[in-house]
Amino acid sequence: MIRIENLTKRFKKLQALGDINALFNKGQVISLIGPNGSGKTTLIKSILGMVKPDSGCIYVDTKPINGDPSYRSQIGYMPQIGHYPDNMKVGHLFNMMKNIRKVSDAALDTDLLVKFNLVSIFDKPMRTLSGGTRQKVSAALAFYFNPDILILDEPTAGLDPLSSEILKEKIIEEKKKNKLILITSHILSDLDELTTHVMYLQEGKMIFLKDIGTLRQETGQDRLGKAIARIMRDGKKDALWIDEVLAVKETGITD
């Protein structure tokens, strides 16, 4: 569904992404994990066409994305920080998006609008919302047009525990509908019940892309956080092991 080939991006001297190769398919929930500044958001923005790679290519449903931008209507995107017009009211924002997309009411997914009770704040200007409430607006917009692909950048950051659970349940529901979901998060416990595959980035390099079963088996750890910690610890002890996992990038997902 999304194929990434030899993707490279530099910001002046800094290599933000170095020769990334990956294949993401329907029904997968890919957790993009890596330290701050490892390139997760740059990768996401490259898929969305918001960052122009220096070289390489991204295909969505076999079509290269550097042509027709209409592929973006297939994608629901929840940014790390949503930027909205300050004076726009919440209700107006949803209406405006609906009008731009020319989608009928029946085709809309209003689940999160209802569950986050956003209708009750339709008259509030965006600038008056708390950080967490802005996150809820971003989440509801990402799912609003029932997209086949969801890209969620730190979706639970800033959400209270109940809202975080509501969002996670929603992601699980969409996963059951065979959608492709890409998530970044530093809260690995949030990803445990969602993830089918883990893509680990470090300094712009893909260290591995593996299905969660393989990762658990190789590390002997059930929890994602512990499995990743184990990998990083072992990686420091044994550089050869890192070479071995780097070889995974040649083949992509090891199903």
Ligand SMILES: Nc1ncnc2c1ncn2[C@@H]1O[C@H](COP(=O)(O)OP(=O)(O)OP(=O)(O)O)[C@@H](O)[C@H]1O
């Ligand atoms: N527009 C830009 N101009 C210059 N450097 C940039 C730009 N965007 C990102 N970078 C740099 O590229 C690197 C990767 O950044 P990116 O935001 O992709 O990391 P990340 O893995 O998403 O980090 P975090 O976990 O902190 O969100 C960082 O060193 C960042 O400073």
